[in-house]
Amino acid sequence: MSTMDKAKSIFIMTGRILNEAISFIVFSVLDILDFLLCYTYKVIDFIVEAEWKPCYCSSAVTSSGTILVSEQGESKIVCLSTSSSRNKLQLEEISDTLYTRPSLVSEVSKSTVNELKRLKLENATVKKGTRMSTFTVNSTIVEMLQGKIGGQQYHPIPRWSDCDCKTCNSWSSSCKDTLFVHVDGAKENVQENVIFIHGFISSSAFWTETLFPNFTKATKSKYRLFAVDLLGFGRSPKPNDSLYTLREHLDMIEKSVLEPYTVKSFHIVAHSLGCILALALAVKHPGLVKSLTLLAPPYFPTPKGEQATQYMMRRIAPRRVWPPIAFGASIACWYEHVSRTICLLICKNHRLWDFLTKFLTRNRIKTYLVEGFCCHTHNAAWHTLHNIICGTAGKIEGYLDMVKNRLKCEVMVFHGRDDELIPVECSYNVQSRIPRARVKVVENKDHITIVVGRQQVFARELEEIWRNNSTT
Numbered sequence: 001m002s003t004m005d006k007a008k009s010i011f012i013m014t015g016r017i018l019n020e021a022i023s024f025i026v027f028s029v030l031d032i033l034d035f036l037l038c039y040t041y042k043v044i045d046f047i048v049e050a051e052w053k054p055c056y057c058s059s060a061v062t063s064s065g066t067i068l069v070s071e072q073g074e075s076k077i078v079c080l081s082t083s084s085s086r087n088k089l090q091l092e093e094i095s096d097t098l099y100t101r102p103s104l105v106s107e108v109s110k111s112t113v114n115e116l117k118r119l120k121l122e123n124a125t126v127k128k129g130t131r132m133s134t135f136t137v138n139s140t141i142v143e144m145l146q147g148k149i150g151g152q153q154y155h156p157i158p159r160w161s162d163c164d165c166k167t168c169n170s171w172s173s174s175c176k177d178t179l180f181v182h183v184d185g186a187k188e189n190v191q192e193n194v195i196f197i198h199g200f201i202s203s204s205a206f207w208t209e210t211l212f213p214n215f216t217k218a219t220k221s222k223y224r225l226f227a228v229d230l231l232g233f234g235r236s237p238k239p240n241d242s243l244y245t246l247r248e249h250l251d252m253i254e255k256s257v258l259e260p261y262t263v264k265s266f267h268i269v270a271h272s273l274g275c276i277l278a279l280a281l282a283v284k285h286p287g288l289v290k291s292l293t294l295l296a297p298p299y300f301p302t303p304k305g306e307q308a309t310q311y312m313m314r315r316i317a318p319r320r321v322w323p324p325i326a327f328g329a330s331i332a333c334w335y336e337h338v339s340r341t342i343c344l345l346i347c348k349n350h351r352l353w354d355f356l357t358k359f360l361t362r363n364r365i366k367t368y369l370v371e372g373f374c375c376h377t378h379n380a381a382w383h384t385l386h387n388i389i390c391g392t393a394g395k396i397e398g399y400l401d402m403v404k405n406r407l408k409c410e411v412m413v414f415h416g417r418d419d420e421l422i423p424v425e426c427s428y429n430v431q432s433r434i435p436r437a438r439v440k441v442v443e444n445k446d447h448i449t450i451v452v453g454r455q456q457v458f459a460r461e462l463e464e465i466w467r468n469n470s471t472t
Contacts (some may be wrong), residue, residue, distance in 0.1 A: 010287075011164075015465050019320055019321065019322050020320070022321055023319060023320045023322075025322045026321050027319045027330070027334075028106065028332070030334075030335055030338055032280070032381075033337075033338060033380075034334075034335040034336065034337045035057070037337035037338060037340075037341060038055060038057045038336075038337050040337075041053065041055070041337055041340065042159075044057075045160075045319075046262050047330050048160045049159065053159075054173045055336055055337070056098050056099040056336055057336065057337075058275070059114075060372035060419065070420045073151060075137065075422060076194065078376075089319070092245060093245040093246050093247055093387055093391055093392075094245065094387060094391065095309050095377070095386040095390045095391030096309055096310075097309050097310065097312075097313045097333075097386045097390040097391070098306075098383070098386045098387070100310070100311070101333075101334050112278075117418075120368045131265065138179075144150075144425065151254065158172075158238075158377070159202050159240060159377075161340065161343070161348060162238075162347070162348060162377045162378070163347055163348045163349075163350060163351075163374075163377075164220040164341075164377070165350075165351060167235060167371075167375060168235075168236050168238070168350075169376050171236060171237040171238070171417060172237075172436070177237065177255075178237075178252065178255055178256040178260070179228045179229055179230070179231060179236040179237070179252050179253065179255075179256035179257075180204065180228070180229040180234055180235035180236045181226055181228050181229075181256050181257055182204045182207075182208050182212075182226070182227040182228075182248065183222075183224065183225065183226055183229070183261075183317055184208070184212050184218040184220065184224075184225040184227075185215070185219070185222075185223045185225040186220065186221055186222055186223060186224045187224075190223075190224045191222045191223070191251075192222060192223045192224070192265075192266075192267065192290070192466060192470060193223070193224050193226065193264075193267070194223055194224070194225050194226065194264050194266060194267045194268075194269060194466065195226045195228070195253070195257060195263075195267070195268050195269070195280050195281075196226065196227040196228070196269045196270070197226075197228065197230070197253075197268065197269070197270040197271070197274035197275075197281075198228075198229075198230065198233070198271055198274050198372070199270075199271040199272030199273045199274050199296075200272060200273040200381070200385060200389070201233070201332075201372070201373050201376055201381055202230055202271070202272075202373070203229050203233055203234030203235075203368075203371065203372035203375060204227035204229045204234055205234070205368040205369075205371060205372050206271065206368070206369075206372055206451065206452075207227040207451075208227050208370040210451055210455040211451055211455050211458065211459050211462070212225060212227070213451045213455075214455050214456045214459040215459050215462075215463065216463065219463050219466075223466065224261075226261070227258050228253060228256060228257060230249060230252075230277075230384070231244060231248060231249055231252045231380070231384075232244055232273075232376055232377060232379070232380025232381070232384055233372075233375065233376045233381075234372065234376075234386075235375070238376065238377045238378075238379070238380050240379055242379075242380070243362075243383050243387060244379075244380055244383035244384040244386060244387055244388070245383075245388075245391070246276075246277070246280055246387065246391070246392055247388045248383075249277055249388065250277065250280055250281060250284065253277070253281060254312045258285075263288075264288065265288045265289075265290055266288060266289065266290065267290050267291040267292075267293070267465075267466055267469070268281065268282060268291070268292050268293065269287060269293045269295075269462060270293070270294055270295065270297075270445075271295040271450075272295065272296050272297075272298060272421075272422065273384070273388055273389055274339065275294045275295070275296070275297035275298065275299075276298070276388055276389065276392050276396065277295075277388070278292065278294065279292075279294075279297075279396065279399040279400065280392070280399060281397075282399075282403060282407060283399050283402045283403065283406070283407075284410075286367060286402070286406045286407050289407055289409050290409055290466075290469045290470075291409050291410045291411075291465050291466060291468075291469040292403065292407070292409055292410070292411045292412070292415075293412045293414070293462065293465060294411070294412070294413045294414070294427075294430065295413075295414045295417055295450055295451065296416065296419055296421075296422045296427070296447055296450060297413065297422070297426055297430050298312075298316060298389060298398070298422050299396050299426045299429045299430050300312055300316075300393070300426065300429070301397070301429055302393060302394065308393035308394035309390045309391060309393050309394065311388075311393065312390045312393035313333055313386075313390045316329055316333065316389060316390075316421070316422070317329045317330040317332070317333035317334055318330060318451070319334065323420040325420050325421045325447065326420060326421065327442075329421060329448075331383065332382075332385060333386070333390075334384060339378060339381070339382065340378045343376075343377070343378035343381065344378075346373075346374055346379070347374045347376060347378070347386045350371065350374030350375065353370060353374065354370055354371060354374075357370055358434065365379065369448070369452070388429075397433065400430060400433035400434055401433060404432055404433060404434045404435070404436070409469060410436075410438075410465065410468065410469050411430075411434050411436060411437035411438070412437070412438050412440070412465055413422065413430055413431065413437055413438065413439045413440070414427075414439075414440050414442060414450055414461075415439065415440070415441050415442070415447065415450065416441075416442050416444075416446045416447060416449060416450040416457075417441050417442060417443045417444065418444060418445060418446040419445075419446050419447045419450070420446065420447070421447045422447060424441055427439045427441070431439040440461075442454070457471070
């Protein structure tokens with residue numbers, strides 16, 4: 001090994017050690033801060049709304065009634081239903097990462113609580129001589145679902161910590177319970193349909209401001225293009241009582257696009273988190289999908305012996321301060337109250353940030369990325385991140401196998417070489433499950449610039465994919 005190589009390896013090792021050391025300190029502080037913010041928000045919520053917003057810091061509590069859960073200390077929910085079959089809600093899609101996120105503070109508090117429970121139990125056992133088994137479930141889920149199904153709670157729209165602008169709340173004044181859908185392209189003699197699904201904390205503008213203006217007239221005369229704002233994002237509904245599960249997201253896409261526009265077949269283009277929804281949609285409608293284009297799909301095969309949800313959370317949110325995008329993902333995923341504070345500062349005041357961006361750049365750049373990043377509620381982002389990205393980790397392999405065996409459509413995967421959030425290995429992992437899938441790695445592009453900045457080239461690539469899979 002040359003002197004240069006030795007120096008490089010030492011530099012890399014030193015950087016890694018520094019990153020881990022600084023990360024440990026920073027995230028230990030954030031653990032404590034999140035703990036303190038929990039009680040701060042309870043007080044503020046109670047003062048402003050006369051009740052405090054349930055959070056996942058709450059320990060499991062004894063529950064009864066219509067909520068069915070497992071016994072002997074397990075907190076996994078099976079299902080919840082009322083007398084009306086219309087209100088039946090399956091809860092296997094609730095990710096345990098919502099209420100199980102190991103950290104320094106959580107481990108200390110858990111040990112303390114367990115010790116207190118043990119002492120209390122010993123005293124109770126001595127007095128009664130017997131121990132009764134109980135049904136337990138995370139108290140936050142109980143409170144949210146009681147409000148959702150029983151209609152026992154009312155929350156103002158928007159809540160005090162959410163944005164109150166017309167863009168974010170246009171859905172609340174409409175009688176339609178559907179997603180915001182931007183429709184472009186063919187209006188008559190429609191031959192093909194394309195559904196675009198954006199990623200986490202984004203919006204339909206990710207597609208409409210980049211790709212849509214760059215499609216040729218020939219494409220727009222033949223293809224009908226649908227770009228949706230996912231539930232909880234952009235101009236779509238942001239219900240406070242939603243848990244933003246996979247089922248809810250898929251149902252809303254079907255109700256907003258497939259049913260009203262009588263879509264009989266379609267191509268799918270999806271980015272990041274949207275790839276999970278795209279796979280689930282394709283598996284649900286295997287005979288309708290004509291091509292499947294995935295950009296930066298978050299697929300990490302779960303090692304043997306690991307819990308899929310927890311492993312996925314550690315991969316996408318590694319509790320590291322570097323790279324910055326991983327630091328941001330870690331805060332969003334691990335800290336319910338710190339992330340709520342960030343939403344309060346950024347999302348609630350997105351009009352100010354939009355103005356400042358335009359002012360500082362003298363209106364030379366479009367701010368659709370800023371708007372997409374800001375137009376959501378914390379409740380929507382928090383539950384979507386955990387219930388879609390983490391909660392479906394154990395299902396992705398099954399989806400990929402069904403795409404391989406049941407679907408005959410072309411599968412194309414694009415990935416930026418410099419993507420620091422979702423590594424390139426994820427796309428090759430997809431290819432390992434679907435051998436016919438083609439992977440294209442784009443040099444010098446990351447998680448966002450895989451589209452932004454190369455929209456003309458990507459538009460041509462999509463048009464070629466659609467032409468090759470056309471029925472006419």
